[in-house]
Structures are given as structure tokens and as C-alpha cells.
Amino acid sequence: MNFLLTINKKQLIIFTSFFIFLILFIFIFIFLNNEKSITKINNITTNKSDIVKPKFSISGKESEIFITATNGNFLSEEKILLEDNVKFKSKDFQLISDNVIFDRKNLIATSDNESKFSSKNTSIISAGFDITENGNIINFKGQTILKIK
Amino acid sequence: MNIAKLIIFSFILLSFSTSGISREIGETEITTDDGIEVFQNEKYYLLKKNVTIASDDFEITSDRVKANFEIDLYDITSLETKGNSTLNAIKYGISGKGDEIWVDIISEVIIVLGKDSFLNLQETKMRSNGSIKVNNSLGNFELKGANSNLQNDELDIYGEYISGVFSEFEGKKEIKKLIVEDENLLTINTENLEMNAKKAVYDDQTNIIELFSKVKIVKGQEIITGDYGYFDTIKNSYKVKSDNTSKVKVTIKNSNE
Numbered sequence: 516m517n518f519l520l521t522i523n524k525k526q527l528i529i530f531t532s533f534f535i536f537l538i539l540f541i542f543i544f545i546f547l548n549n550e551k552s553i554t555k556i557n558n559i560t561t562n563k564s565d566i567v568k569p570k571f572s573i574s575g576k577e578s579e580i581f582i583t584a585t586n587g588n589f590l591s592e593e594k595i596l597l598e599d600n601v602k603f604k605s606k607d608f609q610l611i612s613d614n615v616i617f618d619r620k621n622l623i624a625t626s627d628n629e630s631k632f633s634s635k636n637t638s639i640i641s642a643g644f645d646i647t648e649n650g651n652i653i654n655f656k657g658q659t660i661l662k663i664k
Numbered sequence: 665m666n667i668a669k670l671i672i673f674s675f676i677l678l679s680f681s682t683s684g685i686s687r688e689i690g691e692t693e694i695t696t697d698d699g700i701e702v703f704q705n706e707k708y709y710l711l712k713k714n715v716t717i718a719s720d721d722f723e724i725t726s727d728r729v730k731a732n733f734e735i736d737l738y739d740i741t742s743l744e745t746k747g748n749s750t751l752n753a754i755k756y757g758i759s760g761k762g763d764e765i766w767v768d769i770i771s772e773v774i775i776v777l778g779k780d781s782f783l784n785l786q787e788t789k790m791r792s793n794g795s796i797k798v799n800n801s802l803g804n805f806e807l808k809g810a811n812s813n814l815q816n817d818e819l820d821i822y823g824e825y826i827s828g829v830f831s832e833f834e835g836k837k838e839i840k841k842l843i844v845e846d847e848n849l850l851t852i853n854t855e856n857l858e859m860n861a862k863k864a865v866y867d868d869q870t871n872i873i874e875l876f877s878k879v880k881i882v883k884g885q886e887i888i889t890g891d892y893g894y895f896d897t898i899k900n901s902y903k904v905k906s907d908n909t910s911k912v913k914v915t916i917k918n919s920n921e
Contacts, residue, residue: 607736634736634738635738637736654699654700658695659695661695662694
């Protein structure tokens with residue numbers, strides 16, 4: 516008797532269905548995994564920043580100023596454009612702005628965007644700023660409002 | 665229903681009106697057109713172009729201001745203004761104008777410099793083309809320079825150098841001592857007298873104005889000249905003396921002249 520004739524048809528259908536489902540499951544699993552890795556790659560390629568979350572510091576005579584931002588892009592070997600939520604923080608003050616050009620060699624920071632400075636009992640809003648001489652001089656540019664409590 | 669509407673309207677109106685007031689009570693607001701330069705190690709900052717400093721007690725305007733601080737930006741110890749400067753402290757009855765105004769907050773010294781400077785201290789008005797200095801805590805003042813003038817309800821004084829001491833009585837500032845000097849002759853005007861001399865000294869203990877060198881007192885048609893004179897501000901009387909080299913001279917002007 517032919518071997519194939521001895522196989523129960525019902526069992527064959529169940530087995531075949533199970534096998535198809537298994538292949539389908541494996542296929543879907545691999546497909547989804549691939550999708551995830553593609554989005555990861557996409558994320559990496561769409562972030563055009565040279566530096567993600569850059570950090571720098573300026574060592575002043577009396578205190579150190581720490582600089583952080585969301586993104587940073589090299590404009591030249593020394594100059595970096597710091598973008599989004601750029602913070603200058605020392606033990607005495609905090610200065611927040613967007614789009615700050617930071618010169619790593621000369622330790623000069625400059626911005627033409629609205630800047631918010633805050634220290635003890637003091638707040639300053641200006642149209643931009645320059646930080647020079649290792650953080651000793653802060654020049655708030657344009658129309659400026661200083662409030663003292 | 666109408667009351668509810670009125671309350672809502674009042675709240676809206678109040679919120680709009682308060683949103684226009686940027687400075688809060690107890691706060692000092694400084695505005696500039698060309699920024700602020702902070703020198704952290706040297707402990708001062710420069711306020712540049714169309715500067716206005718407004719607080720509850722005073723307002724200062726100027727082209728440029730240097731603010732010195734002790735610890736941090738809020739802790740201002742003195743202010744030095746330059747160009748078209750004005751000071752207005754209504755609470756203390758002080759107002760002034762000059763090319764430069766220096767305010768030392770700790771020692772309570774105000775100095776106004778430049779041509780056509782003035783400083784009003786309640787009813788006392790001071791003018792000069794040089795400098796006007798008032799020390800509020802020590803209660804003294806000094807005017808130096810051409811066309812210096814001090815004016816109050818009783819006296820109108822002109823001289824190249826005017827200094828004195830004032831005291832506060834029932835919230836009103838009164839002159840206690842006064843020294844006036846001018847090589848080209850000072851002028852003191854009272855209600856009915858004009859006095860000229862090279863030097864004058866006033867003391868409120870004696871209520872006498874003493875006049876020294878090249879003295880001239882003009883009362884109506886009467887002109888008296890000499891080397892020394894005094895004027896009693898209470899009795900409204902005066903006397904002129906001369907040294908050995910000259911004589912007292914009395915001239916009576918003819919009213920028909």
C-alpha cells in the first residue's frame with residue numbers, strides 16, 4: 516500500500532496549516548525586526564548634527580562656565596554652531612539662548628538670538644550676547660531689560 | 665446676572681490694565697537700547713544708550729550709565745551716568761539734571777556735573793555750570809563753578825563756590841551753615857537787600873551773614889560799601905565797617921535819576 520494513502524487526511528491538513536502558520540509567524544517576526552532596524556538607521560541618518568548634545572566649559576578667573584546644547588555643528592575647525600536650548604551655567608548665573616556660535620580656541624561665545632540671563636535676584640532679557648575674556652565680560656546686545664528684585 | 669457680568673468685565677479690565685505694567689512693586693527695572701556690558705571681575709556693568717532705571721523710590725535716565733556692584737548685579741553700590749542725565753526721587757524731594765550724575769548709594773552722596781546742572785532738594789534749588797554735591801547722610805552740600813546759585817524761600821545766592829550744612833526739621837531741610845566765595849564778587853539777595861562781597865559766612869546760631877572784602881550792601885536807594893559787613897536776618901539790620909586803609913562809603917541814589 517502506498518504510504519501516502521495511509522496518512523490521515525485530517526492530520527495532514529492540521530500539520531500543513533500549522534507549518535504554514537509557523538512560516539508566516541517567522542516571516543512576520545523577521546519582517547518586524549527588520550523594520551525596527553531600518554527606522555533606527557533612518558533616525559541616525561536624519562539627525563544632521565555633527566555633535567549630539569555637545570558639552571564645553573570655559574574656565575574663568577573665579578568660576579567655571581559649563582555650556583550645553585541639543586545639537587552642535589562645526590562651522591570651522593574652531594567655531595561650532597550650538598543649536599536649541601543652549602545653556603551657559605556657572606555657580607552664579609544661567610544664560611539660555613538658541614543658536615550660539617562658540618569659538619573653542621578663543622573661548623568666545625556669541626549669539627544674535629533672544630537670550631535670557633538669570634542670577635540671584637536678577638534677570639536679563641536681551642537681543643543677543645557675547646561672552647569674552649574667559650567669561651569675565653558678558654555683553655548683552657540690543658534692546659535689553661534688566662530686572663532686579 | 666448683571667452683577668456676574670460686571671464682575672467678569674472688571675476682572676478682564678483689571679487683567680488688561682495690569683499686563684501693561686511691566687515693573688512689579690519693589691522691583692528695579694533697567695532698560696537700554698544698546699545693551700548691557702557686564703565686567704564680572706571688575707564688578708561693574710555698563711548700560712548703553714537711552715538708559716532708564718526705574719524703581720519705587722527713584723527714576724534715572726541717561727545716555728550711558730556705569731553701575732558698580734558689591735557681590736552680584738543686584739547689589740548696586742553706586743551709579744555714574746554720562747550724557748543728558750536726569751534724577752527724580754519724588755519720595756525724598758530730590759530732582760536733578762546734568763551732563764553727569766554720580767549716586768553713591770551707601771554714603772548717600774549725589775554729585776551733578778556739567779553746564780546748566782541743577783539739583784533740587786525740596787524747596788532748596790541748586791544750579792551750577794561746574795558741580796553740585798550733596799551728602800544726604802552727613803547733611804552737607806557744595807557747589808563749585810561759574811554761575812553757581814542756591815535759592816530757597818529766603819535767600820538767592822550767586823557765587824563761584826557755595827558750601828553749607830543743612831538739617832532736617834519736621835521733614836523739611838533747612839540751611840544751618842553757609843560759606844560763599846567768589847573772587848569776582850558773590851551776590852546774596854534777600855527780600856529787600858542785595859549784598860556783594862568776596863566771601864560770606866552764615867550761621868543759623870547767630871542768624872548773621874558776615875561779609876568779607878569789597879563789601880557792598882544795596883537797600884533801596886542806599887548803597888553802602890566797605891571791607892567788612894554783617895546782616896542780621898532776624899532783625900533785618902546791617903552794619904558795614906572799614907579797615908584802616910579805606911573808609912565806609914554811603915551813596916544814596918536819586919530816585920529821579
